[in-house]
Amino acid sequence: MNFINEYKAKLCSPETAVKVVKSGDWVDYGFGSGQPVLLDQALAKRKTELKDIKIRSALSLRPREIINADPEREVFTYSSWHFSGYDRQLHDRNLCNYIPMIFRNKPHFYRNELAVDVAMVAVSPMDKHGYFNFSLSTAAMRAILETAKVVIIETNERLPIALGGREECIHISEVDFIVEGGSAAIPELLPTVPDELDEKVARLIVEEIINGATIQLGIGGMPNAVGNLIADSDVKDLGMHTEMLVDAYLSMYKKGKLTNKYKKLDKGKGVWAFCAGTRELYDWVDCNPALASFPVDYTNNPAVIAQIDNFVSVNNCVEVDLYGQISSESAGIRQISGTGGQLDFVTGSYLSPGGKSFICFRSSFTDKQSGVMSSRVVPVLPAGGIVTDPRAQVNYLVTEWGKVNLAGCSTWERAERIITIAHPHFREELINQAEQMKIWRRSNKR
Ligand SMILES: CC(=O)SCCNC(=O)CCNC(=O)[C@H](O)C(C)(C)COP(=O)(O)OP(=O)(O)OC[C@H]1O[C@@H](n2cnc3c(N)ncnc32)[C@H](O)[C@@H]1OP(=O)(O)O
């Protein structure tokens, strides 16, 4: 079938496409590298004509024109499902709100709770069958576009084609307007180079990983660094089942470690929902039959994860309290990122036969401005601090000082174990606090 006539009929300028937006609308932008560029610029230019436009997106990988054009937030109200560094700065300036979400629920939210008047997303150019591929942002894209009253796509020739899985594309018959976006560079998220401390943490995790295990790596510097060190270890025949595809998986592949050979589900395929990393990683994704992108209600479903034996999840956090509550998304009232899929994988990996979940973190945090060092292990989370993983679900915690398992532990056992992996500089004070909190045994070390 030839879709050229339909393509020509739907092709228009960004300015024409965004005329469909009217005051009061809910508009969804693609997230990550699915963020539209030309459509964002064109919508921003309509600021003086419009009122009360609510925009949802997530993980901005480049600045947004609707923000630059409206620094007082008079017309465009932007909310994000997960903060990048840019979103975090906007939040600090009161220009962005967080939308609480456990990532596996996002497609359900769109299909059952939310209205979308207009969706604008960046996708790959149309293929010969009339499909536009969601590329690096499958996650919840299909659910958003199925919900939207009007679908506008902006093509980008540099977006790789991600093979599914499922829900990785949209057909031209489901699209209302097409804007050609050319070949602008796709934003990259460069991995941090592992330091000595990452290596200590990685060693403690690697000794828990057996050949044939399946690995999930979360967002942030440390999980990716740990993943790179797993690639350098002796373990082999690893599987990939993850929400976020990061460069560490490419390292595992290059070193012959990623075979997906022993996965009970999707054998032979590395499973993922969205990707952010280097251009080299994006080229690896392109038309690669060894990888399969799926929506997050599959990748992140604990009941799915539980079907994969020896599932190991590695995620990072901001702070941990002496009860074992994990805050991975805020520092007090400052929203840092989001729940994302952390709780999904902490829960699912614990259900997996032989599975383990690791929350890894540096034991201390040094404020860039003041240079003051504080403990990431705190007696109680600061006021406003958000619990990402409830204490009752937490399994292993790992810092450069060691590794502890909290599953099934009483409050005094938790306090005792957690303090052993706190920075030594803060341990005495933490013990004093634990005593006051009545979670310290007399016979505990002191
Ligand atoms: C997208 C997904 O869901 S993937 C699946 C797993 N999901 C998750 O794990 C979600 C929750 N986790 C996360 O978002 C990340 O792992 C994080 C935020 C914990 C770590 O990510 P990183 O990018 O390595 O964080 P980084 O060290 O750069 O710190 C981020 C910010 O938090 C601040 N911060 C970190 N720790 C602290 C602390 N203890 N106290 C105060 N501020 C802190 C940093 O200063 C930085 O702020 P800045 O940008 O203004 O300088």
Ligand SMILES: CCCC(=O)O
């Ligand atoms: C990491 C979360 C991205 C999204 O909300 O789609």
